[in-house]
Amino acid sequence: MFYEIAKNDHGLRYNPLKACVVPRPIGWITTVNAAGIVNAAPFSFFQLLSYDPPFVMFSAGMHEVDGGKKDTVTNVEATGEFVYNMATWTQKDQMNTTALIVERGVDELAAAGLETEPSRLVAPPRIKGSLVQFECRLHQIMTLPSTKSGADHHLVFGEVVAVHIDDGILTADGRVDVLKARPIARLGYKDYACVDAIFQMEKRMPEDQRR
Ligand SMILES: Cc1cc2nc3c(=O)[nH]c(=O)nc-3n(C[C@H](O)[C@H](O)[C@H](O)COP(=O)(O)O)c2cc1C
Numbered sequence: 717m718f719y720e721i722a723k724n725d726h727g728l729r730y731n732p733l734k735a736c737v738v739p740r741p742i743g744w745i746t747t748v749n750a751a752g753i754v755n756a757a758p759f760s761f762f763q764l765l766s767y768d769p770p771f772v773m774f775s776a777g778m779h780e781v782d783g784g785k786k787d788t789v790t791n792v793e794a795t796g797e798f799v800y801n802m803a804t805w806t807q808k809d810q811m812n813t814t815a816l817i818v819e820r821g822v823d824e825l826a827a828a829g830l831e832t833e834p835s836r837l838v839a840p841p842r843i844k845g846s847l848v849q850f851e852c853r854l855h856q857i858m859t860l861p862s863t864k865s866g867a868d869h870h871l872v873f874g875e876v877v878a879v880h881i882d883d884g885i886l887t888a889d890g891r892v893d894v895l896k897a898r899p900i901a902r903l904g905y906k907d908y909a910c911v912d913a914i915f916q917m918e919k920r921m922p923e924d925q926r927r
Pocket of ligand 1: 786811812817
């Protein structure tokens with residue numbers, strides 16, 4: 717099948733777009749507002765973008781109720797900091813609860829029954845029980861235009877300045893054991909994936925480039 721985005725003529729009962737780029741990792745982002753109240757929200761438009769130094773990015777649409785910026789974006793603009801928390805199978809329901817729209821200024825972590833741990837280099841706390849967390853400083857916010865006026869996406873780029881990894885998911889030979897962590901990821905529709913199987917492949921190189 718083929719369809720043009722401008723015509724949206726896919727003819728399917730459900731829009732297939734988000735099911736076409738999968739799985740999308742979930743950036744479970746914690747921020748604080750200017751008064752220090754903690755906010756948490758999941759973003760599946762999220763990715764690690766670079767390695768040295770590491771940068772991450774998440775993309776936020778507009779607030780579903782009032783059409784303004786999402787609290788996460790407002791908080792990052794105000795403080796210049798955020799934390800990425802890995803969302804895993806054991807905290808999937810709490811993660812989902814933090815996506816609920818609650819009044820601005822409400823501590824969404826407490827509302828989801830989650831506890832926090834302090835970060836070391838930035839003010840937003842980490843989500844206790846999340847097995848990997850990145851402390852991030854804002855690099856840049858970019859705006860992607862929308863076809864609907866006032867519905868732009870804000871792309872928040874942050875530099876990772878510190879990394880926490882739970883010792884329990886480190887192997888004896890010094891790797892992160894993803895099968896122990898069981899991160900969850902977003903698919904299309906209401907679907908999610910959980911990393912429960914992995915496979916390995918050797919990096920292939922032409923004979924003359926091998927050392
Ligand atoms: C798994 C999951 C992924 C989500 N991904 C995004 C996303 O990439 N961008 C976005 O704007 N909203 C996304 N949402 C919705 C936000 O989490 C939701 O709007 C949240 O209330 C925003 O919170 P805030 O206003 O406190 O920032 C997602 C929700 C879920 C459950």
